[in-house]
Amino acid sequence: MTGKLRVFINGFGRIGRTLLRQILEDDARADVEIVGINDIAPLETCIYLLRYDSVYGTLSVPVTTGANQVTIGAKTIPFTREPDLRALDLRGVDVVLECTGKVKERQFAKAGIDAGARNVLISGPSKAAERTVVLGANEQELGDARIISNASCTTNAIAPLLRTIDLGLGISRAHVTTIHCYTGSQPTVDQPGASLERSRAAAVSMIPTSTSAADQLFNILPEFCDRLSVAAVRVPCISVSAIDATLQLVEQPEGSGVEFLREAFAGSALVGLCDDPCVSTDFRGRPESLVIALPETQEIEHRQLRVFGWYDNEWGFSARMLDMASRIAHRCG
Structure with missing residues (x-):
């Protein structure tokens, strides 16, 4: 991988929104580029919950919405409401951050790869993953797996x-x-x-x-x-x-x-x-x-x-998601 780490967030719940907040607020994540967000909930609801958070407070960056997109500060990100990722074009995406919490079958887990993404990182336990990897414990076992669970x-x-x-x-x-x-x-x-x-x-x-x-x-x-x-x-x-x-x-x-x-x-x-x-x-x-x-x-x-x-x-786990995504992408060259 060269240049920025290109990630796609599928599922904009607690972890999906926390991931985005970290990328926006942590200067150490400046190498991460969000190329898209997907959630079946209405865009206005998702962005309201991003802007006003009962745990982390009000987002400090201005947010506006348009037709199938959200602008956060100077960055405009496409927003889709597609229940099947295979309907999207995810070519060029290094890692799909799979945050729906619904990955129980391999077919669902590999939908991002079928759409063109290089890897899928699941934000929770999943038997559909090829490997479950925890940094500081068994990262040496990552190997060439493309569907990885970040555990809990x-x-x-x-x-x-x-x-x-x-x-x-x-x-x-x-x-x-x-x-x-x-x-x-x-x-x-x-x-x-x-x-x-x-x-x-x-x-x-x-x-x-x-x-x-x-x-x-x-x-x-x-x-x-x-x-x-x-x-x-x-x-x-x-x-x-x-x-x-x-x-x-x-x-x-x-x-x-x-x-x-x-x-x-x-x-x-x-x-x-x-x-x-x-x-x-x-x-x-x-x-x-x-x-x-x-x-x-x-x-x-x-x-x-x-x-x-x-x-x-939420915050610590999301930090490990981003660390793991970077490790996965750089492993692939």
């Missing part, structure tokens, strides 16, 4: 942490609980759902539930299949989630657990470190996959380590 926000938070500590000290067994904000998959009032707990109103209760991150982690880090358990609790917060990990170590750190974490993740763009006693809202808009809260680190006889960390499940 929680998987991106946990996998680099486990891999790094396992390589450095060894982990004999581990349990991780994700404390996750509510999402659009939960009801706002009690109503029948996929499980009894998930049938309850999202913004009222803490809700114990399962997480897809478990299966994804075993796929990405198969060596953990017999030594890791994962649980989840959905909590009534609109953004920013956390993980609480208890790790039984094979080797004792030379210094303290905090010293090991400082050294292991010094300068990392994927896993950050925080020395201050912060709360969830302090991490809104952070681009890391995980930010370890060092004051929460606990040790028992140097062989049991408790690690607590925060992650903006």
Whole structure:
């Protein structure tokens, strides 16, 4: 690939709009060019939700709409409402950022490639993907796959942490609980759902539930299949989630657990470190996959380590989507 990274956003929901905001607001994304946006919802609705966001606030860049297009600042982007990407001409697109959340079949996943795009990156777990790749965990397995899943926000938070500590000290067994904000998959009032707990109103209760991150982690880090358990609790917060990990170590750190974490993740763009006693809202808009809260680190006889960390499940995940898209495109030359 030469020149700018040319991406096409398919699905303009939470992740699709967050991707666009990052490209607009982060100078480090100046090499990314959005060549088109596709969503079946009306253009006016999509742009209203881009302009006014309940989590990230009002967009600072002026936005106007025209016939099948949106102008953001000085940039005009085509906007289509095509349910089947194969009806579009996507030749010249390096990566389709597949953000509909509906990719369950390979035929749907490869629609962007059938339309002429070089690659498709799915913003979530998908069995239709050729590979599931998490930066900091198994990016060496990307290979020549053209349909890639970026896994989930929680998987991106946990996998680099486990891999790094396992390589450095060894982990004999581990349990991780994700404390996750509510999402659009939960009801706002009690109503029948996929499980009894998930049938309850999202913004009222803490809700114990399962997480897809478990299966994804075993796929990405198969060596953990017999030594890791994962649980989840959905909590009534609109953004920013956390993980609480208890790790039984094979080797004792030379210094303290905090010293090991400082050294292991010094300068990392994927896993950050925080020395201050912060709360969830302090991490809104952070681009890391995980930010370890060092004051929460606990040790028992140097062989049991408790690690607590925060992650903006939308902003951080979208940052990894763009990083992965760049890696995919440059891999292809």
